[in-house]
Amino acid sequence: MKYLTRKEELLLLTILRLKEEASLVKIREHLNIFTDKKWSVGNVYVALDRMTKRGYLQSYSGEPSAKRGGKAVKFYKLTEDGIRALVDIKKVQSVMWRGLAKLSPEE
Amino acid sequence: MPPEFYSPPKMARRILQKILPESDNHFLCGDFDEIYNDIFTEKGPMAARLWYCYQLVQSLPRIVAHSISWRIVMFMNFLKITLRNLKRHKGYSFINITGLAIGMTFVLAIMIFIRHELSYDRHHEKASQIYRVNTILGSRDNENKIAAASPAVAEALVNECPEILQATRIFKTLTVHTVKNRDKSFFEERFYYADPTVFEVFTFPLLKGDFQTALAQPHSIILTYETAKKYFPREDPIGKTLIVNDGEGDVAYLVKGIAADNPENSHFHFDFLASFADQEISRVKNWFLIATHTYILLQENYHPSGLEAKLPELIHKYASPLFGERFTFDDWLSEGNKFEMFLQPLLDIHLHSRNIRAQLETNGNIVHVTIFSLIAFFILLIACVNFMNLTTARSSIRANEIGVRKVLGSTRLLLVRQFLVESVLLSLFALVLALFFLYFSLPFLNNLLGRQMQVTALINWHVLPVLIAFALFTGLLAGSYPAFFLSAFHPVRILKGQFEATKRKSRLRYGLVVFQFSLSVILFIGTAVISGQLEYIQTREMGFDKEHVVTLRTTAGTLGRQDSLKQELLQYPDLLSVSLSSSLPGKQTFEETLRPSGTDSGSGIVLTLLESDSDFAEVLGLELISGRFFQREFSSVSPSIVINESASQRLCAAYCWKDPLGKQVTTGRQIFTIVGVLEDFHFHSLHTKIGPLGILPLPKGQGQYMSIRIRPENIPQTMSFIKDKWITFAPDQPIQYSFLDDDFERLYNPEKRTRRLLAVFALLSVFIGCLGLFGLASYSVEQRTKEIGIRKILGASVTNIAMMLLRQFSVWVLLANIVAWPVAFYVMNLWLQNFAYRTEINLFMFIGSGLLVFGIANLAVSYQAIKCAVAHPADSLRYE
Numbered sequence: 006m007k008y009l010t011r012k013e014e015l016l017l018l019t020i021l022r023l024k025e026e027a028s029l030v031k032i033r034e035h036l037n038i039f040t041d042k043k044w045s046v047g048n049v050y051v052a053l054d055r056m057t058k059r060g061y062l063q064s065y066s067g068e069p070s071a072k073r074g075g076k077a078v079k080f081y082k083l084t085e086d087g088i089r090a091l092v093d094i095k096k097v098q099s100v101m102w103r104g105l106a107k108l109s110p111e112e
Numbered sequence: 113m114p115p116e117f118y119s120p121p122k123m124a125r126r127i128l129q130k131i132l133p134e135s136d137n138h139f140l141c142g143d144f145d146e147i148y149n150d151i152f153t154e155k156g157p158m159a160a161r162l163w164y165c166y167q168l169v170q171s172l173p174r175i176v177a178h179s180i181s182w183r184i185v186m187f188m189n190f191l192k193i194t195l196r197n198l199k200r201h202k203g204y205s206f207i208n209i210t211g212l213a214i215g216m217t218f219v220l221a222i223m224i225f226i227r228h229e230l231s232y233d234r235h236h237e238k239a240s241q242i243y244r245v246n247t248i249l250g251s252r253d254n255e256n257k258i259a260a261a262s263p264a265v266a267e268a269l270v271n272e273c274p275e276i277l278q279a280t281r282i283f284k285t286l287t288v289h290t291v292k293n294r295d296k297s298f299f300e301e302r303f304y305y306a307d308p309t310v311f312e313v314f315t316f317p318l319l320k321g322d323f324q325t326a327l328a329q330p331h332s333i334i335l336t337y338e339t340a341k342k343y344f345p346r347e348d349p350i351g352k353t354l355i356v357n358d359g360e361g362d363v364a365y366l367v368k369g370i371a372a373d374n375p376e377n378s379h380f381h382f383d384f385l386a387s388f389a390d391q392e393i394s395r396v397k398n399w400f401l402i403a404t405h406t407y408i409l410l411q412e413n414y415h416p417s418g419l420e421a422k423l424p425e426l427i428h429k430y431a432s433p434l435f436g437e438r439f440t441f442d443d444w445l446s447e448g449n450k451f452e453m454f455l456q457p458l459l460d461i462h463l464h465s466r467n468i469r470a471q472l473e474t475n476g477n478i479v480h481v482t483i484f485s486l487i488a489f490f491i492l493l494i495a496c497v498n499f500m501n502l503t504t505a506r507s508s509i510r511a512n513e514i515g516v517r518k519v520l521g522s523t524r525l526l527l528v529r530q531f532l533v534e535s536v537l538l539s540l541f542a543l544v545l546a547l548f549f550l551y552f553s554l555p556f557l558n559n560l561l562g563r564q565m566q567v568t569a570l571i572n573w574h575v576l577p578v579l580i581a582f583a584l585f586t587g588l589l590a591g592s593y594p595a596f597f598l599s600a601f602h603p604v605r606i607l608k609g610q611f612e613a614t615k616r617k618s619r620l621r622y623g624l625v626v627f628q629f630s631l632s633v634i635l636f637i638g639t640a641v642i643s644g645q646l647e648y649i650q651t652r653e654m655g656f657d658k659e660h661v662v663t664l665r666t667t668a669g670t671l672g673r674q675d676s677l678k679q680e681l682l683q684y685p686d687l688l689s690v691s692l693s694s695s696l697p698g699k700q701t702f703e704e705t706l707r708p709s710g711t712d713s714g715s716g717i718v719l720t721l722l723e724s725d726s727d728f729a730e731v732l733g734l735e736l737i738s739g740r741f742f743q744r745e746f747s748s749v750s751p752s753i754v755i756n757e758s759a760s761q762r763l764c765a766a767y768c769w770k771d772p773l774g775k776q777v778t779t780g781r782q783i784f785t786i787v788g789v790l791e792d793f794h795f796h797s798l799h800t801k802i803g804p805l806g807i808l809p810l811p812k813g814q815g816q817y818m819s820i821r822i823r824p825e826n827i828p829q830t831m832s833f834i835k836d837k838w839i840t841f842a843p844d845q846p847i848q849y850s851f852l853d854d855d856f857e858r859l860y861n862p863e864k865r866t867r868r869l870l871a872v873f874a875l876l877s878v879f880i881g882c883l884g885l886f887g888l889a890s891y892s893v894e895q896r897t898k899e900i901g902i903r904k905i906l907g908a909s910v911t912n913i914a915m916m917l918l919r920q921f922s923v924w925v926l927l928a929n930i931v932a933w934p935v936a937f938y939v940m941n942l943w944l945q946n947f948a949y950r951t952e953i954n955l956f957m958f959i960g961s962g963l964l965v966f967g968i969a970n971l972a973v974s975y976q977a978i979k980c981a982v983a984h985p986a987d988s989l990r991y992e
Contacts, residue, residue: 050140077138078143078146079139
């Protein structure tokens, strides 16, 4: 079984946090704030698209709004596969981190 | 309250919409709009727009790469199909590519030629600022443009016009110089005198010596590298002395510098440049003495029209003092005389000097450049037509492929693109082949055009894109019709096997054949007419006997002693008569006005004047109408003049004389008595009408030319006698002789060259045309194999069938003739207008050319026709 990459993990977690609000624009905004890095639209979109195709994500369209030039918005939510993948990666990580909890750059 | 929606830049938005993934296009566009609006409200419009555009720019490389990768995939497929087709139909491919390559070879050759013609004099650093001062001298009924000006003009111009940075004069005498270094002595034609400023105006790099001082001192001289090697093979020539005989005596010159050899594409070439200041003529103040070629260097970006406007005033200022009180310059002008000057850009000299006399060297002609480019273009067009023809003719072979492609979802545009790619590829192959052809044919072409061009002119980084663009252009031109024709096929019908070349389509094809062959016929007729004219020239009675006349240039060594040389020569029994004269038929002459003595200056007739001794008429075999030629001892009281019939008629008409004999005439300086009238003879080439001509007695001890009538037998012995005698008179000077008929022949060299060129063009065009016809014939035969099989079974003979096939093509070639004849007639009539004496265009030339082309075309078809006609019918019908 293939593990999620760090980027994918971050994306899925963001979507979970945003719940009903998980549109591309919102996801990117959140990522920018959380990671303190610039995420480009393309970067986010490509990853989302890939995970949709892989079956981790599901998309549904929302209402068009004036702010979007009259175009509808696409929301994402996690599928069961997506949640399972997150759980899997978390399990691996906690196993790997066990006993190294006190690690910090100063030591 | 702010508006609800800010639209991003329209253009960018549209592009973005195009390039975003199709599946989520709508959502993504919305996303971008949303972010744009967020930034807009937060940071203002500038930031938003910047961000939006940055998004676009950022994605550009990926978009390009993406589309290129697909293009390449498609292109590889096209390439594969093209190569397969080439391999499968080797014959067609060969015909196609060779035909195209020959056409291209010509265009390339012409391209080199034009580049060469346009490159003249560009090697001078300030070429665009240099102008030559030309003079216009004229009387009421004729006007001469002369490439030179008075020696005084240069200095006056520099003094009077601040916009002229520098001026220089180049001078060449008509006499041939003899240059001697100890035992080495040669005739030098390219001996020029120049002012020291010549190096400031022109760029003549000096290999040795300093251009500041090189010509500054009297009797200094500069040699070119080649000349220096000729005279001083093993020593350093600087500081050495050369003895120059300029026709008047020996002068010692000190070699002060060595210049690089002049490039070939230069409007004049010198071997020697001697200091001009020590020549008497350089100090002449008379503005009417047109003697030196004067070049001026203008300020950068200064337009010469400003200067030209000042010239009339200057001329007036300097020319007026030459006239008296009673008859002023203005009076002279009001009599209809003309004295003007104009500036000719240096870069125009080579191609635009057609009507300007006294050039330093023969120049090119812009008309030739245009004609050649036209012909080359037409040959390329023929080759392209061929290509179209063959490709469309073979459409049935490609039909299935096209059908399948269409069914599999190819759009028409894609098919068009495929065929264009194919033809461009073929034309690239052809280009490579053409470069090969060119490499091998260039020496021949150089010979034809009288130039030294090199293929290396094409192997040049800034020519390469032009070449490729040229191949692209040819490919697109040749491929355009087939591409649109083939891509229009209806897939269902093709795949059902209902494909058939319609009548309309083949009519167009044959229309193209007609076009090709009419061009060939026109070229052949052109060649025939030029040949006819040359034949006419050679057989026309010239009015004098040009056979068996040897002409000698008398030079420095024999000067003043020509008469004794003449007497010595006459001792030899095979030399019939010898004459001395100032000019000879075909050579340069000068013109003057002749009027009866006692009448006003300003009237009279313009006639060609030359001077000769009493034997002139005998040597040339001139016939007298009335009176006599000069006697051996002529009286010096009133010199006599002999005129020709035209002059006599003009004079009689103008002054109501019954008989011109015994009448007194004058040129203004001297009075002559008309003693004889000669029958008209052609003193100039047949381009010009026989004009009035007068012959004056030659003063003793003069005469540039010696003409000798020899017996037609034992010519080698006679010649060696003449040479021996020459050596005893001028031991250190080589003899310069030629035969009068050869000299005359040389006057028609341009026409001969045109004929050779046209013949080559004609042959090539017919060859390319035949290649196409051959291909068409083989296609047509292939289509009709079964029909022919059945015909044979039903009893048709081999000849029947061959004739049937030949007839099909002959009709079109005949039609081509009908199209070509009027055009050829019109064009060639125009060409013949160049000659005052011309042959008639006769029907035979047309029929001959037509038959020739017809025969060649039939030959091309007959191979296919006969092959098909003798084939066994069982073979063609076996599979039915």
